[in-house]
Amino acid sequence: MSPTATDPSSPERAGAAAGLTERQNEILEFIRQSLRESGYPPTRDDIAIRFGFRSKNAAQDHLKALARHGCIEIIPGDARGIRLLRDADEALSHQFELPLIGRIAAGSPVTAAANIDTWLRIDPELFHPRADFLHRVAGHSMKEANILDGDLVGIHAQADADNGQIVAAVLPHPKTGDDEITLKRYFRRGRKVILQPENSAPAYRPIEIDLAAGGEGSQEQAPFRIAGIYAGLIRSGG
């Protein structure tokens, strides 16, 4: 058991907390499992038995390390006094939550952690197709599709769309240059993409993009990309 790789710089598994060793992640995962299955945290002994430690102090050391990293909190003197902290709890708690995406840091994937404003407790499966993130609508350009200013729209992440679907398009803002999410109806005719608002007021004009000019699939800065397709919305207040 001793020759286990313990290189702190080894790549972490997906879903594992950052900055932890493999062993520490295993311990953390065991705590989660214990909470799920028995409803209360493990003792030092439970951990030692599970991992084959001959001394429960090995478990204690690991718990201290996890506490130092801010993954758990140890309540001194309490039997099973282990509390999962926010970050460590994420994998568990985000099961029925959706990230709210606002501005997009230039060049980053839409759902990158840096772009997440907050998490909201909505089951992704309530949307069709399943939503991967939410975006707050600004403006009235989709009014006639019954999508209003302030609505939270559920977006199913995918890179392309069928003609006529409502998409969340990522476009650089004409003034700031920052990437922004816009909801529009998508049409493609040959090399041209048309992003069509659903508001017949004259102020709302379709956006036309010529893919030939360094567009889709090009290595240059793409003038636009599809973050996903509209999958539903949630509206708050009367």
Added chain:
Amino acid sequence: MSPTATDPSSPERAGAAAGLTERQNEILEFIRQSLRESGYPPTRDDIAIRFGFRSKNAAQDHLKALARHGCIEIIPGDARGIRLLRDADEALSHQFELPLIGRIAAGSPVTAAANIDTWLRIDPELFHPRADFLHRVAGHSMKEANILDGDLVGIHAQADADNGQIVAAVLPHPKTGDDEITLKRYFRRGRKVILQPENSAPAYRPIEIDLAAGGEGSQEQAPFRIAGIYAGLIRSGG
């Protein structure tokens, strides 16, 4: 402390498990609270301190009683070895869920267990005011308020409403006589209540109710009541 009423036949509080005494329900609620706030169950001592028992055996006795009633499971020998069983666990798991209410059994409160079709994972706090239940909209009568057929509306339970608010009204269906939930804009002028659809098509007529005729506050079957006010909606699919 001893002269506390302990009549096992006393009426149970709303949300409390059936067949339990008041004291037992308090203990159960404390266990839930402990799980929510600290993340692990209480010890016998925790319970004794909370309720002012001089002997932790009082707590032990209560736990045994709860176990006998199938509300909890005691894992022998384990510190904090208390597990909430399914029924008892509901209050906890529904923390971020909302019941979907369809048909209303005649005369029953809207959110009675019998009227709940299913639970959906949406944080009630996402609506304003906070939603207490959801209802699926049938028909297009509120189309011009941007509430469409098939939308799930969040309803904040309250018995009255201001003029002009959108309410979930409970009305007997003209044919079946079953109570049904309808979304309409509410107006009251003296003794008359007007439930106004938001659809200018001629097929949609306002409903007028004369409260003088055995209506609101009367002992006879009320012709209508307000289940709550509209607090937002969730729409699925493009």
Added chain:
DNA sequence: AGGGATACTGTACAAAAAAGCAGCCCTGTA
């Protein structure tokens, strides 16, 4: 080479917690 972290073994002790026994006071019921 040395300091520091991770990852353990082993021992010891005190506090925390479970669990049993005996008994008291009520109240509703047979």
Added chain:
DNA sequence: TACAGGGCTGCTTTTTTGTACAGTATCCCT
């Protein structure tokens, strides 16, 4: 009136747990 059950006090005993201290070994970085 006897009896059962809920609701408690008090006390004892035995586990279960947390936690500190002393070491060993490996690996990384300076």
